[in-house]
Amino acid sequence: MARNGNDFSCFDHYSQFNLTNANIQKLHSQISGDFCSSFTDSRAHLELGKCYYKNSDLRKAIKHFNLAVDRDSDNFVALYWLALIEFKKLKNFKDAVHTFREVLRYRFKDKETRYFYTNEPDLIFQKAINFIVYITFNKLLLD
16 A cells, blocks of 8 residues: 555644644544544554653553554654653663664665655654663663
8 A cells, every 4th residue: 555645634733742632532533434544543543642642641652652553563653752752751771772773674664664654754763873872871881
């Protein structure tokens, strides 16, 4: 199935973490709607995860980021957010480094895959590298 960014105009305003209950309900309805492919379903779960993360509901954020990856294994942005939670919130540094490394595997994917979930994939990759270096350096200092 071809990935077409135009299919996602309904998600654009959610990327700013619009947290109203009505908007979260709209995202939930996008997931349960008949038109959803695995790609649009993955995108909806990604945006829901971001909303719940911003709302400090980590349990729901993790659930939706995992569902996003389950629906589309190329959703490296959801992986990035999972790694961020492991690092910043759960202080699970070993798993965070592992997940950030998984994100970096997508640097060499085709352009369509890299730009499907974000307009700035290189920024995501650079942040992942920075976190790996930061965690590794600080772990060495602590050992």
